[in-house]
Amino acid sequence: MATEVIMPALGIAQEKGTLVNWFKAEGQPIKKGEPLMEVETDKATVEIEAPASGILASVSANPGDEVPVGQRIALILAPGDSLPAESETAPARPGVHPLPRPLPGGEGRGEGVVTGKILASPKARRIAREKGIDLALLKGSGPEGSILAEDVLRAEATPTTTETPPPKVKEIVSLSAMRRIIGERMAQSKQTAPHFYLSVDVDMTEVNRKRTQWKAEGADIVPSINDFVVWACAQGLRDFPALNSTLTERGVELLSDINIGVAVALEEGLIVPVLRNTDRLSLTELASQSRALAERAQRKKLIPLDYEGGTFTVSNLGMFGVDHFIAIINPPQCAILAVGQVARQVVAFGEGIAVRPMMTMTLSADHRIADGAIAARFLREVKRLLEGPEFK
Amino acid sequence: MKARAKQDAAPVALSREITFAQAINEALAEEMRRDPRVFVIGEDVGEAGTPFKVLSGLIQEFGPERVIDSPISEAGITGLGVGAAMTGMRPVVDIMFGDFLTLTMDQVVNQAAKIHYMSGGKLKVPMVVRTTLGATRRSAAQHSQSLHALFSHVPGLKVALPSTPYDAKGLLKTAVRDDNPVIFFEDKMMYQLKGPVPEEEYTIPFGVADIKRPGTDITIVATSSMVQVALAAAEKLAGERISAEIIDVRTTAPLDKETLIESAKKTGRAMVVDEGYERYGVTAEIASVIADSAFYYLDAPVKRIGAMHVPVPFSPALEDLTVPTPETVVEAAKTLCGRI
Numbered sequence: 001m002a003t004e005v006i007m008p009a010l011g012i013a014q015e016k017g018t019l020v021n022w023f024k025a026e027g028q029p030i031k032k033g034e035p036l037m038e039v040e041t042d043k044a045t046v047e048i049e050a051p052a053s054g055i056l057a058s059v060s061a062n063p064g065d066e067v068p069v070g071q072r073i074a075l076i077l078a079p080g081d082s083l084p085a086e087s088e089t090a091p092a093r094p095g096v097h098p099l100p101r102p103l104p105g106g107e108g109r110g111e112g113v114v115t116g117k118i119l120a121s122p123k124a125r126r127i128a129r130e131k132g133i134d135l136a137l138l139k140g141s142g143p144e145g146s147i148l149a150e151d152v153l154r155a156e157a158t159p160t161t162t163e164t165p166p167p168k169v170k171e172i173v174s175l176s177a178m179r180r181i182i183g184e185r186m187a188q189s190k191q192t193a194p195h196f197y198l199s200v201d202v203d204m205t206e207v208n209r210k211r212t213q214w215k216a217e218g219a220d221i222v223p224s225i226n227d228f229v230v231w232a233c234a235q236g237l238r239d240f241p242a243l244n245s246t247l248t249e250r251g252v253e254l255l256s257d258i259n260i261g262v263a264v265a266l267e268e269g270l271i272v273p274v275l276r277n278t279d280r281l282s283l284t285e286l287a288s289q290s291r292a293l294a295e296r297a298q299r300k301k302l303i304p305l306d307y308e309g310g311t312f313t314v315s316n317l318g319m320f321g322v323d324h325f326i327a328i329i330n331p332p333q334c335a336i337l338a339v340g341q342v343a344r345q346v347v348a349f350g351e352g353i354a355v356r357p358m359m360t361m362t363l364s365a366d367h368r369i370a371d372g373a374i375a376a377r378f379l380r381e382v383k384r385l386l387e388g389p390e391f392k
Numbered sequence: 393m394k395a396r397a398k399q400d401a402a403p404v405a406l407s408r409e410i411t412f413a414q415a416i417n418e419a420l421a422e423e424m425r426r427d428p429r430v431f432v433i434g435e436d437v438g439e440a441g442t443p444f445k446v447l448s449g450l451i452q453e454f455g456p457e458r459v460i461d462s463p464i465s466e467a468g469i470t471g472l473g474v475g476a477a478m479t480g481m482r483p484v485v486d487i488m489f490g491d492f493l494t495l496t497m498d499q500v501v502n503q504a505a506k507i508h509y510m511s512g513g514k515l516k517v518p519m520v521v522r523t524t525l526g527a528t529r530r531s532a533a534q535h536s537q538s539l540h541a542l543f544s545h546v547p548g549l550k551v552a553l554p555s556t557p558y559d560a561k562g563l564l565k566t567a568v569r570d571d572n573p574v575i576f577f578e579d580k581m582m583y584q585l586k587g588p589v590p591e592e593e594y595t596i597p598f599g600v601a602d603i604k605r606p607g608t609d610i611t612i613v614a615t616s617s618m619v620q621v622a623l624a625a626a627e628k629l630a631g632e633r634i635s636a637e638i639i640d641v642r643t644t645a646p647l648d649k650e651t652l653i654e655s656a657k658k659t660g661r662a663m664v665v666d667e668g669y670e671r672y673g674v675t676a677e678i679a680s681v682i683a684d685s686a687f688y689y690l691d692a693p694v695k696r697i698g699a700m701h702v703p704v705p706f707s708p709a710l711e712d713l714t715v716p717t718p719e720t721v722v723e724a725a726k727t728l729c730g731r732i
Contacts, residue, residue, distance in 0.1 A: 123660050126688040142730055148691045149660055 003052035005074040007067040010041045011304045016068050017041055018177050019061045024050075026059045030076065042181030043271060044302050054078045066177075119146035127152045132169030178269040189331045194367040197326050198375050202383050204342045204357040210391050223287035226316045229339050229361070230260050231286050232385035233314060234278035240378040242370045244311045246332040252369050261310035261330065262290055264297040271297050272330060274310040283391055314339060324360040335365040335375070337382075359386075408591060413446045413583040415557035416522075419564035420447070420484060422593070424454050427482060430568055433460040433469050434486025434522075442486065444524070444583050466495035470521065474504045474573075477519040482568060487523040489535045490577060493542070496521070504573040505548030519574070520567045526579035526617055526667055527715050533703035536711070538667040540615070541674045543575045544644040550574040550598055551645045555619035557587040559642055562596030570598070579617035579667070599646035603655070607637035610725050611655040611662040613678055615641055618665040618716055625721035634729050644674055649681050656686040656694075661728045663695035665716050670698025692728045697721060 007017045020038040024030045036050040054076040061073035118135045120128070124147045128135050131152070138155050140147035175183070207228045214222045223231070237244045241254040258279040261272035273293035275286060296302050313330045318341035327338040338361070345358040361382070365375045410418070424430045432450065434442070438461040441448035451459040462469045466487055473483040487493055493500070504517045525538035544551045550572055554560035560578065567574040604619055605626050614622040619640040626636040637655050641647060656662040662682050664675040675696035682694050700714040726732045 121660075121691040122688045123691045142691070148730070150691075 002057075002078065003054065003076040004072045005036065005051065005056075005076060007061070007069050007071050007073055008039065008048055009069045010039065010046055011043060011308060014041050014069055016066050018066045019063055019073065020045055021063050022056075022059065024056045026056055026074075029053075029055055040177050041304075042177050043304065043307050045300060046303070050076060052076045052078070119144055121146060121148050123149040124152045131156055132172055176268050178266075178271070182269050185331060186328050189329050193329050193331065195329060195364050196367050196372060196375070197362055197364050198372065198379055199324065199360055199362040200379050200383050201345075201347075202359045202361060202386050203347075204359050204386065206387055206389050206391075208342070208357055210389075219284075221284055221287045221291070223283045224290075225318065225342055225359070226262065226314065226339065227283060227287040227290055228386060228391070229316065229337070229382075230262060230275065230278060230290065230314050231281070231283050231391075232382045233312060233337060234258050234260055234275075234281070234286075235385055236378055236381040237312060238279055239381065240374060242374055243335045243365060243378050245334050245369055246311075247334070247366065247369055248332075255311045257309070257311060259309050259311045261307070261313040261333075262294070263313060263315040264294050266297065266300075271302065271307055272310060272313055273297050273302060273306050274308065276309070312336070318342060318359070324362060326362050327364050329364050329366055334369045335363055338362045338364065408589060409586045410557055410589050411583060412554075412557045412560050412578070412585045412587070413444060415561040415587075415589050416446050416564060416578060417448065417450065418589075419561040419568075421450060421453065423565055423568040424450070424458060427568075429480065429482045430484065431458040431460065431476075431481065432484045432486060433462050433473065435462055435464055435469075435488055437461060437486050443488065444580055446578075446583060447486070466492045467499060470496035470499040471503070473519045473521070474499050474507070474517055477504075477517040477573075478507065478515050482518050482520075484520045484522055484568065487521055489531075490523045490525045490539050491534050491537045493521070493523055493539055493575075500543070500549065500573065500575070501546050505546050508572070509548060516571045517573045518571045520564070520570075520576055521573070522564075522576045522578065524580040525577045526581045527699065527704045527711055529580060530706065530708055530711065532706040536704035538577070538616075538669075538699065540575070540577050540644060541666075541668045541672070541677075544674060544677070548573070549645060550643065552576045552598065552643045553616040554578065554642065555582075555604070555614070555616055555640050557585065557589050559596060559602070559640070561589055562594050563598070563642060566595045566598060569595070577616060582617050582620070585620070596642070598643045599648050600642065601648035601651040602640045602642055603637060603651070604640050605636070605638040607635040607659065609635045609659055609661065610729055611637050611639060611652070611659045611682075612665060612721065612725065613639045613641060613652055613655075613662065613682075614665040615644065615674060616667060618667050621716055621718055622665050622721055624718035625725065628718060628722045629725055632726065632731065634725060634731065636725060641678070644677075647678070647681070649685070652678065652682055653685040656682045657689040660689055660691040662686070662690070663697065663721075663724055663728060665697045665721055666699075667715055668698055669701060670696055671701050673698045692730075695724050695728055697724055 018040040020040045022037050023035045030036060030050045032053045033049050035047045037048050039046055039048055056074055057077045058075040061067050067073055119140060120135050127149055133152055133155055135147055138147050138151050141151050142148040207225060211222055237258050244255050244258055246253045257277060259274045259276050260278040261274045263270055263272050275289055293306060312333055313336040315327045315336060316339040317325055318339055321341055323340045325338050327336045329336050340360045342357045342359045344355050346353055347356050347358060349356060363375055363379050436442055437447050438451045438456060438459055470485055473485040476483045504519060507515050507517055525540060527536040540551055540553060543549050552563045552567055552574060554563045564576060567576050605623060612622045622638045626638050629636045637659055639652060639655055664678045666674045668674050675698045679694040679696050697716045697720060702714060704714055705711050
């Protein structure tokens with residue numbers, strides 16, 4: 001019996017996966033449990049093991065192909081198996097075939113669609129690649145309408161409009177799955193969630209004092225400034241469930257788990273690993289877990305459990321010297337806290353003035369769920385926790 | 393990358409013009425005067441000075457011991473040449489028609505080409521086999537072939553294909569001085585071609601192609617008399633505002649790949665013209681070299697024009713159709729440039 005190899009779902013809301021690599025070629029034998037392929041989701045790259053032993057056959061996805069979750073991309077044939085007839089093959093999900101692209105201005109080969117390869121000479125292809133010119137937009141003057149070098153050079157010399165030419169493209173970087181997902185989710189958030197923003201300054205003297213004390217005591221792990229902020233948010237959210245919620249068709253789902261995500265910058269984008277039940281973690285536990293998650297994120301070793309199920313997000317750009325910024329809510333969450341650096345500031349203190357380590361936090365919240373007063377009270381509580389001495 | 397020789401194009405203003413045959417004659421005479429080990433052997437090379445009168449006068453100057461009339465036995469005289477070369481002489485073996493090279497194949501391919509290698513470098517074969525190629529002399533199928541591809545194919549042999557009197561003299565002197573067996577092909581239809589040749593001594597290194605005419609639109613690589621055909625074609629193409637660059641490889645082994653590739657990269661179009669049979673021929677090898685290294689600079693596939701895949705006919709009307717002409721080269725060049 002042939003075993004189907006399908007594009008696996010590695011995340012809860014994942015619709016498509018990109019095949020990065022086959023570890024076996026078609027026709028090669030493979031044992032159950034051996035690495036079969038590498039799949040990239042919007043969050044991570046994961047090795048997938050063979051679901052059965054046999055011969056890899058009917059491979060229909062190539063490295064780089066984006067395939068809907070659940071679609072069959074290969075078969076593993078057991079001894080004695082033969083390839084199933086064409087009609088037995090699993091139908092592809094609708095909507096995965098790219099639409100034919102119409103040619104601009106109805107020019108070209110008369111059909112109005114590009115059906116196959118673009119005919120272009122090697123020289124034309126090289127020049128087009130170097131100059132970032134899209135061959136699909138050109139009309140060729142060579143045999144069978146093929147595009148020649150001079151067609152590309154002419155296209156470069158003659159801007160398509162009479163207006164000033166667009167800036168020249170140096171290089172085209174195709175979007176990674178992560179880049180595309182970040183774009184889609186941030187656009188979705190800004191377009192659907194009416195954001196409002198509240199800022200507050202926090203005196204970080206007590207946090208600094210505590211950290212200095214732990215350092216002096218030789219603690220194994222000294223929580224970072226951000227760990228303190230995450231801890232304070234987690235504690236604060238217990239009293240403000242509206243900010244730890246998700247808007248659904250049924251209504252606002254107030255979530256009993258408080259799972260705080262911490263944005264981690266990567267070279268190719270960012271990812272938000274999640275600290276589960278953050279409110280039940282001591283500062284030291286929290287620090288140790290967040291460190292491990294950040295390290296796994298940098299090495300791209302996060303598994304879906306590490307970054308799914310977040311209920312609130314903290315984004316900190318203090319390490320880059322940023323004083324203050326506002327963040328876009330990470331859907332489907334209700335709020336996100338943007339944290340700036342701790343910097344020595346001259347502030348009113350008691351009846352006089354003093355130089356104190358100050359930090360600005362800005363909360364972005366979804367106005368469909370929460371109003372300014374609730375958000376303000378939550379923010380005041382986080383501030384109080386950070387300024388108070390009762391860290392644990 | 394090999395060093396380029398500086399002096400390898402004919403000086404611009406030369407007062408003296410001689411024929412291709414005279415250039416060959418001069419080269420041999422000078423080398424025989426310079427080196428007493430050099431001798432000539434072949435059929436009718438003595439008093440007759442070959443049927444093409446290329447060697448006239450040599451026997452008078454050097455005597456029958458150094459200009460040896462041989463029996464009609466190409467295998468024999470070539471074997472004699474291999475042995476003489478191995479034992480310290482520098483023979484120049486004359487094979488009247490290139491078609492007769494087939495009789496020398498074992499001596500050339502299995503002996504001359506291999507001995508230096510198989511003796512661990514202890515023996516060498518500084519032999520030149522001078523012979524002819526080229527059709528359109530109404531000499532029929534056994535006296536009209538251009539078989540230089542067969543020898544360009546074999547490791548251990550060098551193959552020279554001069555296209556002008558100047559190149560003929562300079563390349564032949566280099567061939568005589570080379571310690572390896574050299575097959576030297578002269579187009580019998582070019583013997584009366586005149587061209588500038590300086591009085592003073594010069595040689596032309598092997599493996600250095602010559603740009604016979606610079607151009608910008610298409611590269612035409614040619615060998616031997618096909619260089620003259622290509623130059624005539626370039627003249628016609630210029631009238632149609634197509635600027636052809638004509639490259640003479642001068643030796644197919646060693647082959648100056650770099651010059652071919654650079655030219656093809658510059659013009660973006662290339663064709664190869666050779667009088668040998670097109671199938672599996674010199675044109676195929678050169679086209680492949682260009683396609684391999686200049687692929688991303690080409691606007692069109694590399695075009696080959698060689699001799700038709702038929703025994704050369706005796707009928708003049710038919711014979712002329714089997715080899716490249718300026719007209720066929722012009723037509724192919726215009727097609728490559730999108731002008732037809």
